[in-house]
Amino acid sequence: MSWRLASRLSVITLAVIVVILITVIQHNRATPSSPSSSSSGTSTSASGLQGTDLNGTPAPNFQLTDQYGKTVSLAQFRGKPVVVTFLYTHCPDVCPLTAEHLHTTLQQLGSDAKNVAILAVSTDPKRDTTAEALKFSTEHNMQDYWHFLTGTQQQLSPIWSSYSIYAQQQQQKVNHSSALYVIDKKGNERVYMGDDFDPAQMAGNLKQLLKEN
Structure with missing residues (x-):
């Protein structure tokens, strides 16, 4: 060379x-x-809440029928922190686990549990009847602790869209987005959490929101 x-x-x-x-x-x-995170990988928002910061965007209101046949709207829970999630009663895996984790969250809240609301919106209008919603709620000890909300395709579709939820039935399963929106007392979206959320972190979020004016 x-x-x-x-x-x-x-x-x-x-x-x-x-x-x-x-x-x-x-x-x-x-x-x-990268934002600071816990051992489970959940990020911390600017306000100290665990989850993906949603910047206080006003949560879209909706009105549906719960497991007892009562009309329920998101707006009626102003003054309470609210968790909005999306499930279906025939789900074989993720939805039952989400229900169990929410039950654990309420147990960790203790006496504060009565001061928060949990709304589970159906992603399966064909099979999620009032009776099925009550059955699913009872199986997971949530019958008196949340509102499992059902409706027609025409009623549910706009709600899915407003919360960026994908829901599509494929044979006996429904492919849908897994999401939990944590909403403050004023009706604003604060953080998003996935279906792998830690009940202790969710309870911590709700306790913090309970302290806000």
Whole structure:
């Protein structure tokens, strides 16, 4: 190898290294630092709540029928923190677990449980009747602790859309978004939590919102 070729290769190698370094530096500047999180990987919002910050956006109101045949609206719970989730009664896996975790959350709240509301909105209008909603609620010890809300396709679809929920029935299952919206006393969306939420973190969120004016 001639000294000219060796020199040229050295220059090229150095140039490549410089390009790589510049790319790494720019990437690190462009990528925001990750939010602080708990051991379960749930991020902490600016207000200290656990979950994805929703910036206090007003929660879309809705009105449906619960497991006892009573008309229930989100707006009627102003003055209480509210958890809104989306489930269906024939779900074989995620929905029962979500119900169990919400039951655990209420147990951890103790006497404060009566001061919060949980609304489970159906994602299966064809099969989620009032009777099925009550059966599912009873199986998971939630019959007197939440409102499992059912309705027609025409009633439910706009609610799914307003909360960015995908719901599509495929044979005996319903593919749907798993989401829990934590809403404050004023009716504003505060944080979003996934179906893998920690009941202790959810209870902590609700306790914090109970202290707010």
